[in-house]
Amino acid sequence: MEILAQSTYLIIDDSNIIQSATRALLMKLGVPMNNIISTANAKGAIAACNKQKFDILLIDHNLGTGSTGLHLLEFLRYKEILKQQALVYIVTGNDSQDVFLGYSQLEPDGYLIKPIRSEDIIKRVSSGLLRREFCQTLEQAFNRNGLTDVKPLFASAPDTMALKNGIIHIVNLLCKNQQYDEAQAMLSGLLQLHNHLPAKIKQVEILLRKQQHQQALQQVNILIKENKFNVRLLYLKTEICIEANRWPEAEDTIQRALKLNNSSIEQTLNIAWLHIASGHFDKAIPHLLHVAHLLPYSMWDNSGRRGFAVYADMFNTELEPLQNWRADAAWYRLSKGNESPLSSKATLKALQALRLNRLGNAELAAELLGQIPEQDITDFETGFLICLGYRELGLSEQLNQMKLKLDELNIHTTTTPSLSRLQFLALKELGNVNTPSMTVAG
Numbered sequence: 001m002e003i004l005a006q007s008t009y010l011i012i013d014d015s016n017i018i019q020s021a022t023r024a025l026l027m028k029l030g031v032p033m034n035n036i037i038s039t040a041n042a043k044g045a046i047a048a049c050n051k052q053k054f055d056i057l058l059i060d061h062n063l064g065t066g067s068t069g070l071h072l073l074e075f076l077r078y079k080e081i082l083k084q085q086a087l088v089y090i091v092t093g094n095d096s097q098d099v100f101l102g103y104s105q106l107e108p109d110g111y112l113i114k115p116i117r118s119e120d121i122i123k124r125v126s127s128g129l130l131r132r133e134f135c136q137t138l139e140q141a142f143n144r145n146g147l148t149d150v151k152p153l154f155a156s157a158p159d160t161m162a163l164k165n166g167i168i169h170i171v172n173l174l175c176k177n178q179q180y181d182e183a184q185a186m187l188s189g190l191l192q193l194h195n196h197l198p199a200k201i202k203q204v205e206i207l208l209r210k211q212q213h214q215q216a217l218q219q220v221n222i223l224i225k226e227n228k229f230n231v232r233l234l235y236l237k238t239e240i241c242i243e244a245n246r247w248p249e250a251e252d253t254i255q256r257a258l259k260l261n262n263s264s265i266e267q268t269l270n271i272a273w274l275h276i277a278s279g280h281f282d283k284a285i286p287h288l289l290h291v292a293h294l295l296p297y298s299m300w301d302n303s304g305r306r307g308f309a310v311y312a313d314m315f316n317t318e319l320e321p322l323q324n325w326r327a328d329a330a331w332y333r334l335s336k337g338n339e340s341p342l343s344s345k346a347t348l349k350a351l352q353a354l355r356l357n358r359l360g361n362a363e364l365a366a367e368l369l370g371q372i373p374e375q376d377i378t379d380f381e382t383g384f385l386i387c388l389g390y391r392e393l394g395l396s397e398q399l400n401q402m403k404l405k406l407d408e409l410n411i412h413t414t415t416t417p418s419l420s421r422l423q424f425l426a427l428k429e430l431g432n433v434n435t436p437s438m439t440v441a442g
Contacts (some may be wrong), residue, residue, distance in 0.1 A: 003129045004121070005030035007055035011038040012045045012072065013091070014064035018114075022058060025118055041065075042072040042297065049076060053083035055132075056125060058112070061092035061099060066338070067297035070102050075299040077106055085136060087128045091116065101261045104231045131162040135169040142173055147182065164196050171202055180206050197227065204236060213244035231260050238270060242418040247278055265291060265300045266416060273422035277429060288312035292334035303344035304381025307351055309334050310342070311385060314355060322359060327351045346376040350385035357392055366393050374405060380423050387430055403427055 009031065011022050019038040026036055037054070039045050041063055048054075059069040069090055076082045092099055093114040100111070109128050112120055134157055141149035150170055157163035167190045174183040183206055187199045200223055207216035220237045227233055234257035241250035254271040258264060268291045275284040292309035295301040313330045314322070327348055328341050342348055349368050357365035369389050377383045383406040390399035406427060 004126055007035065007129060009036045010045065010048055010054040010057045011036065012063065013060040014040050022116060025116060025121065029118060029121060042067050045072055046075065046081065049081045054086055056087045058089050058091050061090055061094065071298045073106050073108065078299060085132045087132060101231050102263060105235055130158045131165050134158060134162045134166050138166050138170055139173065142170060164190065164194060168198055168202060175206060175209065180210055201232065201236065208240055213240055216240050229260060231257055239418050242421055247274065250274060263294060265294050265298055269300065269419055270422065273419060273426055277422050277426040279429060285312045285315055289334060293336040296335060296338045296340065302379045303342050303347040304379035306331055306342050307347035307385055308381045310351060311354065322355065325355065344378065344382060346372045347382045347385065350382060350389055353389045357389065362393055365389065366395060380406065384427065391430060
């Protein structure tokens with residue numbers, strides 16, 4: 001109980017009643033009131049995490065107004081806002097498979113089903129804190145004298161799970177130092193004692209870091225065969241295939257992952273850009289349309305990605321209704337009622353130019369594209385839309401200049417190497433992308 005009382009907590013729940021009930025429960029367990037902060041939404045949680053480091057986050061899955069705990073945790077993880085050893089528990093009243101699959105790639109420390117009971121906090125959070133404490137002891141020894149001081153400490157692990165977590169923690173530190181052979185040796189030793197899937201996954205990740213794609217692919221295929229519904233393994237295989245330029249296999253793997261979790265923005269964007277990079281924009285359209293309502297409140301949201309979904313909608317609009325088609329209205333419809341507009345003037349001008357060109361007003365379209373200042377292009381997707389406009393207008397010189405600018409400025413807000421790689425391959429192959437003609441037929 002003492003370890004619970006000494007920790008700091010952040011409660012994120014859109015219900016004031018549940019916030020108060022959770023705070024009262026923690027205080028009943030001996031946690032001082034000053035150690036507990038609560039907030040109703042993701043914005044408040046991000047602000048709190050930027051202000052101070054918490055030991056434990058209790059994140060409600062449904063944060064209201066379309067926002068979810070998944071959106072929040074994804075942002076906190078990728079932006080590295082969380083304290084390194086912070087424990088994260090997802091609080092949900094829904095114990096369906098879809099909820100758990102959605103979080104699997106982010107690896108929270110556990111799930112708490114509403115209503116939260118004191119015994120759940122005592123059992124799960126206390127054990128999590130003890131495991132974290134053990135990892136911190138190992139890390140201090142590692143920083144002091146490497147593996148020499150670490151190995152004797154394994155015998156003092158509070159339980160088997162703490163031992164497994166501790167070894168994986170040291171492996172991560174070794175990988176950070178690019179000591180891959182030592183890391184693989186640690187994992188092999190663990191697997192001789194325990195059949196631990198995270199250790200096997202870590203072995204594949206190390207092979208990927210060493211660019212040993214064939215061996216990584218062989219091992220991940222074995223693991224997928226044994227764990228058919230493990231989304232994290234499918235994501236890992238996707239990353240391997242994209243880095244190794246194995247496009248058909250990458251597409252098949254992403255499709256399998258989306259069947260298990262069709263709300264994955266990362267995988268939906270991956271498959272859309274895989275099709276674009278392969279020269280098949282027509283195949284990307286349904287994925288771009290689908291992702292629109294998932295973007296708001298997520299870390300993936302920006303004007304260019306919204307604009308790309310709107311651009312896909314433009315292709316599904318016949319010439320006559322296109323006369324009255326408007327980008328903001330299309331976004332409102334595709335996003336299922338999201339009222340925040342496309343914020344970038346550069347995105348809006350690029351979309352308007354593409355529309356005007358399709359309606360036969362190439363001169364005005366070219367003028368609009370030329371009016372977009374370079375400093376207004378703040379994301380990769382907006383730059384790509386401008387490139388498409390120049391390509392459709394046959395303005396090769398301007399197209400090549402914009403491609404160079406995008407490459408030089410390295411403008412992209414993606415958060416994964418796979419998506420970034422696909423986007424820049426698409427930029428390189430832009431001349432081969434078979435987007436439908438944007439000009440009026442004779």
